[in-house]
Amino acid sequence: MYRVLAAILLSAATAFANDLPNKKYLDLPHIKIMVSAAEAKAKELNVSVTICIVDESGNLLFLEKGETASLNTIQFAQRKARHAAFYGRPSKDGADTIKKGNTEAMAFPEFFPNQGGLPIKIDGKILGGISASGSKSEIDEAIAQSGLDALLKQ
Template structure:
């Protein structure tokens, strides 16, 4: 079967530059309100880095942590906190899963049930990291 027009091709939402800038602006503002210096990582749905920024006072290790949290959320379509909960429940075999990262702060970004990317925050307490990322997603999707 051949396609007769481009109209027959599926369309896909994605994180464009404007969306990334909105996510970053909100995350930076939320981090400032929470008085934490964080690293922000945004990935597309294939876990390609679209944005990575370390806060001035954030630990150098947050660069790696944020990427791992974001990769988990992008490739598993679930918050990285779910991975932490899985390990806390005693399912340590899950640590063998590729791109599994059990640390709160990485969130998938979904539109109409479709995964379009992820955001992860690292540098504050885990619950604060996740709250910053969730505020950014909420602002983007409102």
């Protein structure tokens, strides 16, 4: 009798588990793909930058400071990536918001008005953010875009 009850409970638990949504996330192999492409782009452009990847909650998954990148790029890269992950928009949008006079946006959590961070979206879901910091803002974003493009080709 106990075996029958256990089999029924196991069957019900399995059916329930199958109904749970599957969540995509950034794993180490995919992070390495993005980082490799971003590093290659930085090398191609002959710049030293800090590269950062965060998850959708802004938790740090990867951080690498370029050999000659300044120390402040460590914080800038993290803030750009967190902005992109939190808002699902490029950090350039934050800069544009301030240029339009919306200075109250500076009080928003994880808001950072500096170009170079991009959201990582797969199937319309935000998985995190990728950024670069240490060069001109447009170049930082191009480096982050290279990492994102490499992931999306997978």
